[in-house]
Amino acid sequence: xxxxxxxxxxxxxxxxxxxxxxxxxxxxxxxxxxxxxxxxxxxxxxxxxxxxxxxxxxxxxxxxxxxxxxxxxxxxxxxxxxxxxxxxxxxxxxxxxxxxxxxxxxxxxxxxxxxxxxxxxxxxxxxxxxxxxxxxxxxxxxxxxxxxxxxxxxxxxxxxxxxxxxxxxxxxxxxxxxxxxxxxxxxxxxxxxxxxxxxxxxxxxxxxxxxxxxxxxxxxxxxxxxxxxxxxxxxxxxxxxxxxxxxxxxxxxxxxxxxxxxxxxxxxxxxxxxxxxxxxxxxxxxxxxxxxxxxxxxxxxxxxxxxxxxxxxxxxxxxxxxxxxxxxxxxxxxxxxxxxxxxxxxxxxx
Ligand SMILES: [Zn+2]
Numbered sequence: 001x002x003x004x005x006x007x008x009x010x011x012x013x014x015x016x017x018x019x020x021x022x023x024x025x026x027x028x029x030x031x032x033x034x035x036x037x038x039x040x041x042x043x044x045x046x047x048x049x050x051x052x053x054x055x056x057x058x059x060x061x062x063x064x065x066x067x068x069x070x071x072x073x074x075x076x077x078x079x080x081x082x083x084x085x086x087x088x089x090x091x092x093x094x095x096x097x098x099x100x101x102x103x104x105x106x107x108x109x110x111x112x113x114x115x116x117x118x119x120x121x122x123x124x125x126x127x128x129x130x131x132x133x134x135x136x137x138x139x140x141x142x143x144x145x146x147x148x149x150x151x152x153x154x155x156x157x158x159x160x161x162x163x164x165x166x167x168x169x170x171x172x173x174x175x176x177x178x179x180x181x182x183x184x185x186x187x188x189x190x191x192x193x194x195x196x197x198x199x200x201x202x203x204x205x206x207x208x209x210x211x212x213x214x215x216x217x218x219x220x221x222x223x224x225x226x227x228x229x230x231x232x233x234x235x236x237x238x239x240x241x242x243x244x245x246x247x248x249x250x251x252x253x254x255x256x257x258x259x260x261x262x263x264x265x266x267x268x269x270x271x272x273x274x275x276x277x278x279x280x281x282x283x284x285x286x287x288x289x290x291x292x293x294x295x296x297x298x299x300x301x302x303x304x305x306x307x308x309x310x311x312x313x314x315x316x317x318x319x320x321x322x323x324x325x326x327x328x329x330x331x332x333x334x335x336x337x338x339x340x341x342x343x344x345x346x347x348x349x350x
Contacts, residue, residue: 001210001260003211003212004207004208004213004248005213005255008053009256010116014147016265019049020047020145022139024138025138032158046110048061054170059111060114061111064108065108112158113158119261120151122147122148123263123265134154136149173207177248178245186237195228196223196229197215197298211301212276213248215303216278217247217248219309221240222309254270257276259273281304282294291306
C-alpha cells in the first residue's frame with residue numbers, strides 16, 4: 001500500500017504537470033470515485049496550479065478563472081451536474097452562477113484528491129501509448145500528455161473538493177511525521193495507552209505511515225510493536241521520533257518501496273525495498289543481532305520484528321498502573337486525546 005514515501009514520490013512526479021490545463025476527463029469504472037459527474041463537470045478547463053501531499057493523500061490544486069461559470073466551461077453537460085453537497089459556502093445554488101472557490105477575487109480553487117489505496121497508480125502517459133489494464137480514469141492535459149489512474153483492486157479514492165470541503169476532510173488527520181517537533185511527538189504518543197504499532201498506523205495520530213514504515217521504524221528504535229505509548233521513557237520516545245524521521249526520509253530519497261505494484265508517475269519502481277530490515281523478512285536474520293525475524297498479527301496487520309532486540313518487557317513496567325490512571329509519567333507532557341488502538345482505515349474515508 002502506498003505510504004508517505006511513495007505518495008511523496010508521486011507528488012514530486014506530478015509537479016511536472018503544474019501549469020498544465022486539464023482539457024478532458026474520462027472514466028472507466030467509477031465505484032471508487034466520489035461523485036464522478038462532478039469531476040467531469042468541474043475539472044475540464046482547470047489549470048493545475050499546485051501539487052501537495054498530505055499524509056497518504058495527493059492534493060492537486062486546480063484553478064478556474066475568476067467568475068467563470070459551469071455553464072460556460074461545461075458545454076453539453078446537464079445543469080444539475082452535481083448534488084447540493086458540493087456547493088461552496090455562499091453559493092447561489094444554480095449551476096450557471098455558482099462560484100466554488102474561496103471567493104470572487106482570484107481564481108476559484110478546486111482540489112482533486114487522490115488516495116492510491118492499496119494498488120493505485122498515477123501515470124503520466126502519451127495518449128497514443130498502450131493503456132494499462134485496470135486504467136479507470138484519464139485526464140487529458142493541454143501539453144499533449146495524459147494523466148491516468150490505474151488501480152487493480154480499486155481501494156483507492158478520487159474526489160474533487162472545494163477549499164472548505166478539503167479543510168473539513170483533512171481536519172481529523174494527525175501530524176506529518178517529518179514536520180512534527182520532538183516535544184509534540186512525545187506528547188502525542190507518550191500520552192496514549194495503546195500499542196505502538198496501532199499508534200503509528202492511526203492516521204489521526206500521525207499521517208502517512210503504513211505497515212512498512214511502522215515496522216521499519218520500530219525495528220530501528222528497538223521497540224516492540226505491542227509496547228504502549230504511555231510506557232515509553234522519554235529516551236525511547238525520542239529514539240522512535242528519530243527512527244521514523246530517518247526511515248521516512250531515506251524511503252523518500254530512495255523513491256519509495258516497490259513490493260506490490262507501486263511505481264512512480266513514469267512507471268518506475270522505488271528502491272527502498274532493498275534496504276528493508278524486517279518488513280516481510282520473517283525467519284531471516286535480524287541485521288543487528290542475527291535472531292530470526294518474527295511475524296505476528298498486531299493491530300490487525302501483519303507485523304515484523306526482532307524478538308531479541310525489540311523486547312516487549314525490558315522497560316520498567318508502567319502498564320500495571322491501576323485502571324483509571326492517566327498513564328502519563330511526569331516526564332511525558334500529556335494533553336492529547338486518548339484513542340483506542342486498532343486496525344487502521346484503508347483510506348481517509350473521503
Ligand atoms: Zn535483532
